[in-house]
Amino acid sequence: MLETLSFTEENYLKAIFSLSKKTEGSVSTNHIADKLSTKPSSVTDMIKKLADKMLVDYKKYQGVSLTRKGRKTAVSIVRNHRLWEVFLVEKLNFKWDEVHDLAEQLEHINSDVLTERLDAFLDYPTHDPHGDPIPDKNGNIEQRKSEPLANSEIGKQYEIIRVDDSSDNFLKYLDKKGIAIGKILTVIHKEIFDNSLEINIDKKQILITEEVAKNLLVRIKKQ
Amino acid sequence: MLETLSFTEENYLKAIFSLSKKTEGSVSTNHIADKLSTKPSSVTDMIKKLADKMLVDYKKYQGVSLTRKGRKTAVSIVRNHRLWEVFLVEKLNFKWDEVHDLAEQLEHINSDVLTERLDAFLDYPTHDPHGDPIPDKNGNIEQRKSEPLANSEIGKQYEIIRVDDSSDNFLKYLDKKGIAIGKILTVIHKEIFDNSLEINIDKKQILITEEVAKNLLVRIKKQ
DNA sequence: AAAAAAATTTAGATTAATCTAAAAATATTT
DNA sequence: AAATATTTTTAGATTAATCTAAATTTTTTT
Ligand SMILES: [Mn+2]
Ligand SMILES: [Mn+2]
Ligand SMILES: [Mn+2]
Ligand SMILES: [Mn+2]
Secondary structure, eight states, X not given: OOOOOOHHHHHHHHHXXXXXXXXXXXXXXXXXXXXXXXXXXXXXXXXXXHHHTTSEEEOTTSOEEEOHHHHHHHHHXXXXXXXXXXXXXXXXXXXXXXXXXXXXXXXXXOOHHXXXXXXXXXXXXXXXXXXXXXXXXXXXXXXXXXXXXXXXXXXXXXXXXXXXXXXXXXXXXXXXXXXXXXXXXXXXXXXXXXXXXXXXXXXXXXXXXHHHHHTEEEEXXXX | OOOOOOHHHHHHHHHHHHHHHHHSSOBOHHHHHHHTTOOXXXXXXXXXXXXXXXXXXXXXXXXXXXXXXXXXXXXXXXXXXXXHHHHHHHTTOOOTTSSHHXXXXXXXXXXXXXXXXXXXXXXXXXXXXTSOBOOXXXXXXXXXXXXXXXXXXXXXXXXXXXXXXXXXXXXXXHHHHTOOTTOEEEEEEEOTTTOOEEEEETTEEEEEOHHHHHTEEEEEEEO
16 A cells, blocks of 8 residues: 655655645656756656656646645645654754754654654644644645735734745744734734835734745634 | 764764674674664675764774774763663653654754753663663763673562663563563572572562573662 | 747766675584 | 796676766746
8 A cells, every 4th residue: 555655755845845835736856856956857757757656647748736645645745744843842842943854854764653642742733833724634724714914904913824935044044023923913004105014013013025925824812 | 073874874883882782892794784784885885984974993804893983972972872762762652662663763863952951851860761871962971880680689679770672572571561660679589490580569469580680780778 | 030048858977785607715524 | 937826906797976078948028
């Protein structure tokens, strides 16, 4: 049933899964190459291999999409990744900007039992430290509704539930500004000129650029 | 300073380290091949590579030994392995016969910070679930004195401190008999004919074969 | 609908890790 | 000290993952 895949194969599946969410449909060779910092010709080779293993559907020049089996594998790796991130933050006191690269390694540890034990140990978390949903053991992913803070309306109150950019720099910037998952903010003013926002958070008023606001995903609290 | 090694290279270093303890000196190509279930010709190739990286000393036909740098790397992998085994048993409720293969994967996760955090989280354990010492962060390994129960004397009392065979079957057998690390036993009788032992443990009297007694390492408690 | 540009695939190499079979060196036995 | 056996190395292939450069297909522009 489940054959053993190399780390590389697993990373390709994960990349295709991640890109599929945006493109809705099939994913292009060049996009995969970009995502994995490799060359399009390498991608073509790997795609053929994954197609042979029935993990992706592939027609020359037409892009790829995950099969049910491929998606299942990809989701299970994402589940591992996010559970390990929770472990690192909650149990080993890592900061949220320090865990991604370690999780990239840990996600490939191949054991369903381990994953389930870890899940239980962490008390079945639903989201990782960056607000991303943790797929359940059947591969279902709870999709919370959210919108970029950039689309917010003045005077309304929002809860920060996810970050769309998990780069060290962005996360450290948020720390510095006191912005974190779960915090409540109110939009005071939006500058027409550059779309920067004046927001109120923890009773302090701060300014954030449009770029930052685009990467903060929020849920409305009060009209 | 520390280059990145492949899992394979790390496994060779670990194998050489482990074999060095018994042979006291240099390790032969065939022994390494046996240990790693590979062929002598493959070992020769890899040894050359490790020698180029200054991780082993090697002279054709004369066997290999670890350099200081090679030993340091090997010990750090062993440290990881044993810390992860403790984690799996203490925190995730795995049994001592279920953790080795997972630790074989986890030991290669490459992060000093992770290792130190894990060590702290586990409250600085000194031994793994099989009684093997956990090297400290400087690579020092505490060597407790112990002897095989097979060498024990009648009437004396011993504490079980380590197992010399960590195979699933042996560990499960010990579970079944109620034999575990830390337990105290008294040797009642040794059968001259086959060297089997009659021992008293937890107020029950049980019989164990010489083969079992050879793989139970004990420390004397009372004359 | 041609021409030009962009995306994708193929052809041919390279590197790591492995293997089998043969050659060479070392160790053991007579 | 020869002969034999064992161990170790070399030679030559193979497989996975990658690359560059060239060829092909698709898309976009004119
Ligand atoms: Mn991550
Ligand atoms: Mn995350
Ligand atoms: Mn082990
Ligand atoms: Mn152990």
